[in-house]
Amino acid sequence: SAFDCVVLDGMVVTAADVGRYDIAIKDGKIALLAPARSLAKVQAIRVIEAQGAYVMPGGVDAHVHLSEPQLFGKGRPADDFSTGSRSAIAGGTTTIIAFAPQDRSDPSILNALDEAQRKAQGAAYCDYALHLLISNPTQQALGEFAVLRERGVSSIKIYMTYEVLQLRDNQILDVLLQARKDLVTTMIHAENGDMLTWMTEQLERRRLFAPRYHATSRPQILESEATNRAIALSQLVETPILIVHVSSPLAANNIRTAQTSGLPVYAETCPQYLFLTRKGLDQPGFEGAKCVCSPPPRDGEADLESIWAGIENGTFTILSSDHCPFVYDDSVDGKKSAISADAPLGRFRYIPNGCPGVETRLPLVLSANRLSVEKFVEVTSTNPAKLYGLYPQKGALIPGVSDADLTIWYPPSSLEPFPVTNAALHHNVDYTPYEGHIVSQWPRYTLLRGEVVWDRDNGGVVGQKGYGQFVKRGPSAWCREQPEWDVEKF
Ligand code: URP
Ligand code: ZN
Ligand code: ZN
Ligand code: ZN
Secondary structure, three states, X not given: OOEEEEEEEEEEEOOOOEEEXXXXXXXXXXXXXXXXXXXXXXXXXXXXXXXXOEEEEOEEEEEEOOOOOOOOOOOOEOOOHHHHHHHHHHOOEEEEEEEEEOOOOOOOOHHHHHHHHHHHOOOXXXXXXXXXXXXXXXXXXXXXXXHHHHOXXXXXXXXXXOOOOEOOHHHHHHHHHHHHHHOOEEEEEOOOHHHHHHHHHHHHHOOOOOOOHHHHOOOHHHHHHHHHHHHHHHHHHOOOEEEOOOOOHHHHHHHHHHHHOOOOEEEEEOOHHHHOOHXXXXXXXXXXXXXXXXXXXXXXXHHHHHHHHHHHOOOOOEEOOOEOOEOOOOOEOOEOOOOEOOEOOOOHHHOOOOEOOOOOHHHHHHHHOOOOHHHHHHHHHHHHHHHOOOOOOOOOOOOOOOEOOEEEOOOOOOOOOXXXXXXXXXXXXXXXXXOOOEEOOOOOEEEEOOEEEEEOOOOEEOOOOOOOOEOOOOOOOOOOOOOOOOHHHO
């Protein structure tokens, strides 16, 4: 056969433009794009009629937690590389970047990388890469950044909060300086950990334990302070940073101001900050636990609007899920771990932080019909690929160059709008915070390196466990080789 697969008559969307094309695939790569129906008669092993539906480069989700140990709070982590990546392809995502968490008592970061690669090996349904999560930046760990780069890991995440993960400012500077030398991209979780600890004590002293006080314990100011501090630290070292999971208008404004003044500050937001509000935490009983993530969902519609606006105006470079799955009902002997006799609605400090969302990310955002489709592809596929050194293998449709990773949606108005239900999802979690949200689109097919791995109407997940491969990454497209940092210039 001339081609392995042809996709006919798609409304093909990239970050740059939209047009009606056929796409041919050979040996797992995009082979060519041609005018619609011009490939109708070529030989191909498989022919997919897109019928005018959107055809996009596969989703790249740059923020996914899988198989991580429970570090604080109570509760049980839910997804491993197998169930998490299965959920990804069912939602149109073909590449995830997951975390390899350093054990704080380990002066090296390479054991964390080995461990994550061992867990992912043979387990994944989609392609995957890894970020190193650094909780103890020893001299040894910093010296190992060069090894990370050789092993195809070009990004790290650090925390300004959580007692067991939080770095001091001088440690953050150490990390940033090493990242500058080795062309590593630093992701920063920006919330002021001391403010959080103090607020939690204030609430608990008043016996305010319920899930809703999770949000009270981490107001916007705590995020915006840490965001400003992270920006200042990166400004001192003159190296790019990416602020992860930005939730609030205050923090978004700080980032925009930094960007306007020319600083290389990038930002990520997530569906929970576009669709969920504090109301989710206010649900009766323990239900509010389903919307406990950090930073928390903010107060109301105006906050959601400002995050949408931040995507439209370019403040946010990428939109990831921050899929961080925990079991909602982890009862042993009929008792949930975060609930005790003196706190019958649960104690928010024990509720694990994070929501599942790797599968719902693309359908929710596309169905909301708020962004141009080019912008949608830019922030959910192309920009994450560029930011983390996967481009143009991922996030693009360049003939002869890009992997044939495609998300093919339903033709216009061929799908009746329907509610999201957890029962229809493919993760290993017993809830979704989006239960009942109406969507009008869902991926009909997902292709990974030319193979159909998700066929919603014929078999669902048809890809094989273990087909997903580790993808070695180069430096960020937005990272530049720089002369040695000069302390005397200050
Ligand atoms: O609540 C969240 N976001 N949990 C995931 C861990 C993190 O900080 O990204
Ligand atoms: Zn985080
Ligand atoms: Zn996260
Ligand atoms: Zn809702």
